[in-house]
Amino acid sequence: MNRPLATARLTTPTYVAVLMLLVLALTFGLGAFRLGFWVDDAPGPGVLPLAVSIALLVLLVLVVREPLPADERAFALAPAAAILATIVYAIVVPYTGFVIATLALLIVWIRGFYRQSLLRAVVASVGLTASGLVIFPLLLKVPMQLGPAW
Amino acid sequence: MFEALEKLGYGISLSLEPSNLLYAAIGSVLGTLVGVLPGLGPVTTIAVLLPLTYHAGSPLGAIIMLASIYYGAMYGGSTTSILLKVPGEAASVITCIDGYQMAKKGRAGPALAIAAIGSFIAGTVAVCALALVGPLFAKFAVTFGPPEYFALALFGLSLSATLSGGSPVRGITMVLVGLLLGLVGIDTITGVERYTFNIMAITDGIDLVPMLMGLFGVAEILHNLEDKSRGSLLSTKIGRLFPSRQDWSESAGPIARGSVIGFFVGLIPGGGAILASLMSYTLEKKLSKTPEQFGHGAIAGVAGPESANNSAATASFIPLLTLGLPGNAVTAVLFAGLLIQNVQPGPLMLVKNPDVFWGVIASMYVGNIMLLVLNLPLVGLWVQLLRVPSWLLSATILLIAIFGTYSLRSNFADVTTLMLFGGIGYLLRKASLDAGPLIMAFILANILDTALRQSMLMGDGSLMIVLQRPLSLIILLVATLILVAQLWSYFGRVRVRPLPSET
The missing domain is CATH 1.10.287 (Helix Hairpins)
Known part of the structure; x- marks a missing residue:
């Protein structure tokens, strides 16, 4: 906190x-x-x-x-780093496609910001990304660029 | 009156088609699933799940799903209020008082049941009233000209700025920011591009849905990163689910009164639901033979406010559907949902899309029924969700937000908008600047701009025409009075701090 x-x-x-x-x-x-x-x-x-x-x-x-709100807190490092990570994601995703960029973002998110073990971060990221791909491109038929554009 | 009920019946018959019932079930489950997660209120829940409704087979199916998500999210919020003392939204704060005390005494089951049943009854009353009053409002609104719309838009903005909670100065600031952002894109009158900076993605304006999801969904998970120490939140047991005979007799009056209070107070744009909850709680405490039990687990303290809250939430649809003016952040998000389906809320909706108008009203009722049929028996399952670790919850929401946003137009620019507004939303939240008024103003910006310029045109370059027409004058006077009263009371309480340079 x-x-x-x-x-x-x-x-x-x-x-x-x-x-x-x-x-x-x-x-x-x-x-x-x-x-x-x-x-x-x-x-x-x-x-x-x-x-x-x-x-x-x-x-x-x-x-x-006006006086600052009583509950105003100073900036924390984690959200600032997370904002940077999400912006980097938005920049690279058109080039890498969703699979690589999303996996990388989720691993960084779980491992970096929540201090979970690397194994757990990788397993959870793969599971979540796979679930997203099943729901959106497969079930909802959303055309998504999965791989690199080059 | 009978005509309205007949049309409501028609709307309900459309909503009861098997495919629409399926959408209602999915929406209700998803809404509760996300809404029950601690820290996620109805606005965030609907914003995150909004893109999913785009993929429903028909506009009506999508709207039914949206309404069910809404009711599911509201019920999810009540669940966390009662079990964890974590309100999903401001209006649920009152439920925490006695609901949590009941849970601590092992009576979480009856508290959750009475919240759902009270909400259902209040929703039924409010939907019937909406069916009766809505068309009258719409017929009246068709006669409005630009000056009336200008006054109404200002009225809605002034209320949302001052009644959203917190400092009215910050509320008005956010309204102004929302207005500026809402003016980006092609000017509807002259066709000139405004503030697009030659960026193709914003030629038609900043897209509302990614912006909403960023400001509410992504900003929420960024904010949650500051407190990752959440352990096991749930320590209470649900106990017996159904209320006893005594619970029923103690709750019947509060539910009835809460439904009526909620409906009338809910018509006020801005802070209807919280005001309704608070008024209901105060009234029940005054009417009670045992007022000392309030605050210590009185079931009337759950039944009344929950009913009032739900009734007010339904009533807030009247300004949205009949005037095209969203009265609070939730209806602003639902407004976006209707726009995705090419349904423009407003007085002409009843004339141009009567099926959708009655479908929307009926879908709210179907969503309410689904809540009772599906969510209440599954309360044990929802409770288990409270054990989801925060890291998994956060990563899941992020994924849904990204994929959901992209799925709307298959456009990477929307992902950029999402992330950008996520960061902005986090900063605004840190600075106690509420994004709710911003969103409402964003939606109303073009209505206000067009009405302002058309009124000036009607008045040969002067805005005096707004003061010369009785209705617009009255609306403007009421708006000004509310604004001045709020600011007066605020500045009376707050001592202005000198600037750092003056010290």
């Missing part, structure tokens, strides 16, 4: 989330100018994005100013 936050830091989840949402608000707000506010005698596609972006900027200031 990760520890509660003793003091607010830049890595406090609320501040990281606010930073992410700030980028979103600025991107959409500035992008609204390119879309236009009045096009062909009618309100343009930039009206609502601009209004919402401005409101979001104001709200983000209020979020930063």
Whole structure:
């Protein structure tokens, strides 16, 4: 279990989330100018994005100013590593196909994040992947790329 | 009235076809199977299982399966509330109070049975009321113009932001984020691409299902990685399943009152179910001759809130089916399920797809029956699922989420969306930013945008038209009042902290 936050830091989840949402608000707000506010005698596609972006900027200031929730905890290493693993999976799966990428992800998941033995991780990953392949491509007839694309 | 009941009967006859009954059984079992797993509420359960409904043979079959998953997930949530004191969703928190105390006294069986039976009765009452009220709402809604839709969308958003629990400031923030994300894609009025950054996969907008599964399913398992120390959770025994005569007599009134309270409170978008549970519990405690037993295993404390919760959940379908406005996160996920089947919820649904409209209502009833017939006798089996180790549970959900997402369009971009929103959902959750209002706003974004611009067009560039039409003015006033009241009460309680630079 990760520890509660003793003091607010830049890595406090609320501040990281606010930073992410700030980028979103600025991107959409500035992008609204390119879309236009009045096009062909009618309100343009930039009206609502601009209004919402401005409101979001104001709200983000209020979020930063309000006290942090009592149960807010610092980031833990395991979920951060898991997010990285899932993103790597999303990048490689179109090239390797589902079998290799899914097996690798599940082994890393069970062995790396849950500290199970390698044998158990391999057996469970093979079993789960096989079950998934039976349900989706076989029973539900979902076309899936199983092997490498090359 | 008779016409509505006749059409409901027609819907039920469609739902009772053998293939549809099979979908109901599968949905009910799967919903409970996933919903009973600790930490997985109905929203996550439905989001994870949503792609499976895509592969049902017909739209009605898929919707029946979806409704059964929903009821199964709700019952799964009640099971963990009673046996483990782990509520699957906010509305089940009240059930924990007396349900868990009953379980500790070896009366988990009657608690689980009365929760299921109370839910069934409340569901029956609510479905009948829905069949009567729904068409009236839909007929009324057909007369709405853009200003009314604009006001209604704002009303729904303001309620979802403030009633979803936690800080209203954070709730409104998430609504605004959902609105921005919902505007990505081709603008329906001018045909211009908005914020697509030349990425083909989001030309038609960010796909709702992978986003939902990421924000709720993947984010949940990422969050669970922080606490992997879960050992054997189950220490209580189920005991005798069926309630005694005294249990029945103590539960009859709370079930009846809970059903009625739940239905009316459930019509409120945002936090209907939890409010209904809480109101029912408070009322039963006040009416009880032995109020001191509440909190120590009173069966009325389980029967009332569970019935109110279920009735409210059914009533929340009225704004969804008749106005096309999802009132809470669960109906937002179900909205996505209907869209997958090319069914657009809204006032025209009754006119364009009457079979589906009545089918949806009937399917809720079939799902409710299936819950009683199948889930209650299998309670021993569900309990065994509580012993599933967290590593296996986590890996299974991840696999279902990946394969399920891909199966919708056989598109790798959806897997990327899933993972991306999984990470985002985890971060938002860490920061106590609820993804529920985000999803509702995401769905309502285009409705709001179109209604806003059409209203401005009607008003020659001014939005005053919204204030000049009586209905939109009333809706807007109510929304503003609720929003201001919530913020007023919140800022009254919270002392604003100075910025770090000011210290």
